[in-house]
Amino acid sequence: MNLASETIGDVEVIEVLEKNLDADTAQLFKTEMTARLTEGGKIIFDLGMLEFIDSSGLGAMLSCLRKLNATGGDLKLCSLSASVRSMFELVRMHRVIEIYETREEAIASL
Amino acid sequence: MTQLVADQATSLLANALRKQLDALPHGHDLALCLNGEWLLGCATKTLERAFTTAHGDDVRVSTDADTDTLLCVVEHWIQSTAQLGEMERDLEGLYDELGASYESLSSIYEIGSDSSLLLHPEEALRRIIDRALAYEADLHAVFWLVDGATIVPAQWRNTATPQARPARLGLIGRALTEQRGIIDNRRANSDDEPELHDAQRVAVTPMMCRDRAVGALVVWHHAEGAFDSRLMGLLTSLASQAAMILEQDRLRKQTVEGERLRREVEISGVIQKTLLLGHAPQHFSGVEFGTVAHASRHIDGDFFGFFEQNAQTIDVLVADVMGKGIPAALVGAGVKSQFLRFAGARPQRHTANASLTPRTIVESVHKEVAAQLIDLGKFVTAVYARIEPSSQRLTIVDCGHTEVLHYRARDHRVVRLRDDRDDQANLPLGFVPGTPYPETEVAIEPGDCLCFYSDGITEATDAQGAMFGVEALAQTLALHRAAAPQEIADAIHVAVTTFATATGVNDDLTCVIAKILPAPRTLEFHAEPGHLQRVRQFADEICRAARASADDTARVLLAVTEAVSNVIRHAYSTDETGIVRIEGEAFADSVRFSIFDHGATFDRDGVDDPAFDGSSDGGFGIFIIEEVMDEVSLGRDANGNNRLDLRMRFKKGNE
Numbered sequence: 001m002n003l004a005s006e007t008i009g010d011v012e013v014i015e016v017l018e019k020n021l022d023a024d025t026a027q028l029f030k031t032e033m034t035a036r037l038t039e040g041g042k043i044i045f046d047l048g049m050l051e052f053i054d055s056s057g058l059g060a061m062l063s064c065l066r067k068l069n070a071t072g073g074d075l076k077l078c079s080l081s082a083s084v085r086s087m088f089e090l091v092r093m094h095r096v097i098e099i100y101e102t103r104e105e106a107i108a109s110l
Numbered sequence: 111m112t113q114l115v116a117d118q119a120t121s122l123l124a125n126a127l128r129k130q131l132d133a134l135p136h137g138h139d140l141a142l143c144l145n146g147e148w149l150l151g152c153a154t155k156t157l158e159r160a161f162t163t164a165h166g167d168d169v170r171v172s173t174d175a176d177t178d179t180l181l182c183v184v185e186h187w188i189q190s191t192a193q194l195g196e197m198e199r200d201l202e203g204l205y206d207e208l209g210a211s212y213e214s215l216s217s218i219y220e221i222g223s224d225s226s227l228l229l230h231p232e233e234a235l236r237r238i239i240d241r242a243l244a245y246e247a248d249l250h251a252v253f254w255l256v257d258g259a260t261i262v263p264a265q266w267r268n269t270a271t272p273q274a275r276p277a278r279l280g281l282i283g284r285a286l287t288e289q290r291g292i293i294d295n296r297r298a299n300s301d302d303e304p305e306l307h308d309a310q311r312v313a314v315t316p317m318m319c320r321d322r323a324v325g326a327l328v329v330w331h332h333a334e335g336a337f338d339s340r341l342m343g344l345l346t347s348l349a350s351q352a353a354m355i356l357e358q359d360r361l362r363k364q365t366v367e368g369e370r371l372r373r374e375v376e377i378s379g380v381i382q383k384t385l386l387l388g389h390a391p392q393h394f395s396g397v398e399f400g401t402v403a404h405a406s407r408h409i410d411g412d413f414f415g416f417f418e419q420n421a422q423t424i425d426v427l428v429a430d431v432m433g434k435g436i437p438a439a440l441v442g443a444g445v446k447s448q449f450l451r452f453a454g455a456r457p458q459r460h461t462a463n464a465s466l467t468p469r470t471i472v473e474s475v476h477k478e479v480a481a482q483l484i485d486l487g488k489f490v491t492a493v494y495a496r497i498e499p500s501s502q503r504l505t506i507v508d509c510g511h512t513e514v515l516h517y518r519a520r521d522h523r524v525v526r527l528r529d530d531r532d533d534q535a536n537l538p539l540g541f542v543p544g545t546p547y548p549e550t551e552v553a554i555e556p557g558d559c560l561c562f563y564s565d566g567i568t569e570a571t572d573a574q575g576a577m578f579g580v581e582a583l584a585q586t587l588a589l590h591r592a593a594a595p596q597e598i599a600d601a602i603h604v605a606v607t608t609f610a611t612a613t614g615v616n617d618d619l620t621c622v623i624a625k626i627l628p629a630p631r632t633l634e635f636h637a638e639p640g641h642l643q644r645v646r647q648f649a650d651e652i653c654r655a656a657r658a659s660a661d662d663t664a665r666v667l668l669a670v671t672e673a674v675s676n677v678i679r680h681a682y683s684t685d686e687t688g689i690v691r692i693e694g695e696a697f698a699d700s701v702r703f704s705i706f707d708h709g710a711t712f713d714r715d716g717v718d719d720p721a722f723d724g725s726s727d728g729g730f731g732i733f734i735i736e737e738v739m740d741e742v743s744l745g746r747d748a749n750g751n752n753r754l755d756l757r758m759r760f761k762k763g764n765e
Binding site: 020022024052054055056058062063065066082083090091092093095096097 | 639640642646661665667671672678720722723726727728730731733734737738
């Protein structure tokens with residue numbers, strides 16, 4: 001799983017350097033993320049590279065969100081392509097996970 | 111006493127007995143007597159056994175072979191054959207019932223052509239609802255009419271007087287809104303539709319008139335069971351008839367008010383739209399249709415229809431009644447109902463190889479209508495074609511109609527499919543009773559285009575009196591061959607009306623374009639998630655072929671990925687040796703995918719809706735599939751594999 005991480009203040013921005021997050025890759029993504037998440041962490045997933053995400057990928061992200069929320073942390077998404085964004089809207093998860101146009105807007109929100 | 115009189119059963123028995131004879135020791139003989147009539151041999155034998163079959167037939171078998179065992183074998187055999195005969199007879203009964211339904215349509219057509227009875231549309235509606243009721247014992251039915259935003263009952267049977275209510279409610283509301291027939295065989299109680307409270311199964315068909323739902327015919331049953339497409343076919347025909355009668359009644363009343371001329375055009379249009387013109391199937395695998403159906407002021411009785419025989423076989427009928435006006439249209443309706451009877455609505459269990467041949471269909475129809483047509487002094491030209499894209503075969507029965515044009519992709523030529531027997535071309539229907547209607551068979555290939563048309567197309571005239579002609583039609587067909595079938599049909603319509611600008615089009619213009627599509631593409635792979643990328647590539651290629659928008663393509667890719675992931679994770683529960691096969695097909699307005707596996711069967715009812723608050727991860731996959739795809743159905747293929755069919759219709763550009 002290709003991930004790049006950058007810490008800006010108390011916010012960790014994780015850039016997902018993958019094109020696909022489907023049943024083939026989502027489990028690995030979930031495992032790696034679970035290892036990284038710290039209690040009460042403020043995390044941003046930058047999905048700028050991502051071209052395709054399905055319900056497995058979505059499930060992995062929801063799992064991260066629940067873990068962070070449970071410990072007072074938060075998860076935001078940014079830089080979604082049109083098709084990735086429309087998938088979140090299709091399943092109405094844009095109401096559950098906050099989505100921002102740019103990394104800067106996402107950081108400012110935390 | 112039940113008599114084993116079906117011809118098939120008798121000949122089955124006799125044939126089988128002959129086989130038994132062959133097996134007898136040399137020099138011995140066997141005789142069979144059925145209900146007192148000797149079918150084989152006669153009663154001169156030494157050993158004889160008499161018995162009654164399970165269905166009450168008296169059978170006597172005698173032989174001079176000195177073995178009692180043989181008689182026992184024969185007896186056993188006859189008992190089972192008698193059962194077979196009974197089954198055959200059940201099937202015949204089913205056909206008769208079906209035939210009776212369509213005969214009643216003919217009788218309605220007779221009512222329609224009798225102007226005095228037209229004054230009593232209630233009588234016509236009463237007959238129609240009774241016909242629907244006769245389909246099965248203990249049915250309940252209501253004929254609803256739409257009045258603004260409410261529906262009011264016009265006729266009802268076996269139910270308390272229904273009350274008018276808002277038209278949008280419940281299953282009927284859905285049928286009216288979606289303008290399509292709906293069968294609900296697992297009815298859940300609803301307070302919206304009180305008369306349906308105890309219904310176990312319901313069938314609703316909207317009554318369409320000029321593209322509006324003007325009413326609905328609803329039948330239901332209080333016992334469990336299953337309504338099927340056969341009933342829907344009948345209801346649809348009945349609803350069309352009712353719509354026509356009501357519309358004629360409405361227009362007749364208006365005629366009295368002095369709008370006769372203008373309205374006659376409408377009547378013609380209504381008859382044509384509701385009754386004479388079939389809806390081309392949008393999604394038949396391997397062939398796609400386009401149609402032109404332009405009704406002239408002096409309606410000329412053109413009609414066409416499509417009959418799906420099975421998944422590989424579809425029949426097209428294009429016909430033209432000689433004569434004008436509403437009488438011609440009604441004759442068309444009567445003849446079409448006979449075609450429906452013989453070619454349409456065949457019982458589902460009737461398999462491909464047993465369906466009637468085009469020749470038999472045409473000859474059967476002719477047998478029914480010939481005398482009537484001759485009496486009326488009318489005749490009908492028609493072409494009946496069977497298209498079998500997977501066998502690359504076209505079978506045509508011509509009945510004195512215009513020549514079918516065949517654009518051949520192989521050599522880029524347009525060929526006129528004229529009858530080989532030159533001057534012995536077939537006669538129109540209604541000329542000579544008992545006329546044979548032989549078939550012609552033609553090879554077809556993907557990319558080929560067939561053009562069926564009425565003479566209104568080729569005989570349209572310009573200012574100088576020249577006709578549009580078959581040549582110009584062939585050129586138009588060849589020029590637009592690469593376009594979608596509906597675009598080809600539209601191009602032909604434009605070409606003809608442009609040509610005839612000066613004189614105006616005075617005749618019906620009818621044209622059916624059938625374009626043969628490439629066979630569906632398939633992709634087969636082991637149930638490993640690593641193949642999902644390939645699956646999307648495959649789906650993307652199908653979407654490209656169908657010229658889907660980027661947005662639609664993205665949604666299709668998502669839904670197909672979800673469906674295949676489901677199979678990998680659940681059907682095979684990560685058994686990576688399982689095989690998944692996808693079939694993809696591109697249409698002008700949609701894409702179709704079928705996904706096959708031989709793993710565990712998916713239980714849709716066992717999956718709950720997803721948690722939209724993000725509290726759990728499950729259920730999103732199937733939600734996405736159903737949200738994205740316009741048609742989702744689960745079933746099994748002929749080999750017992752699980753089969754998931756998905757279809758997405760593209761959103762129109764202006765939406």
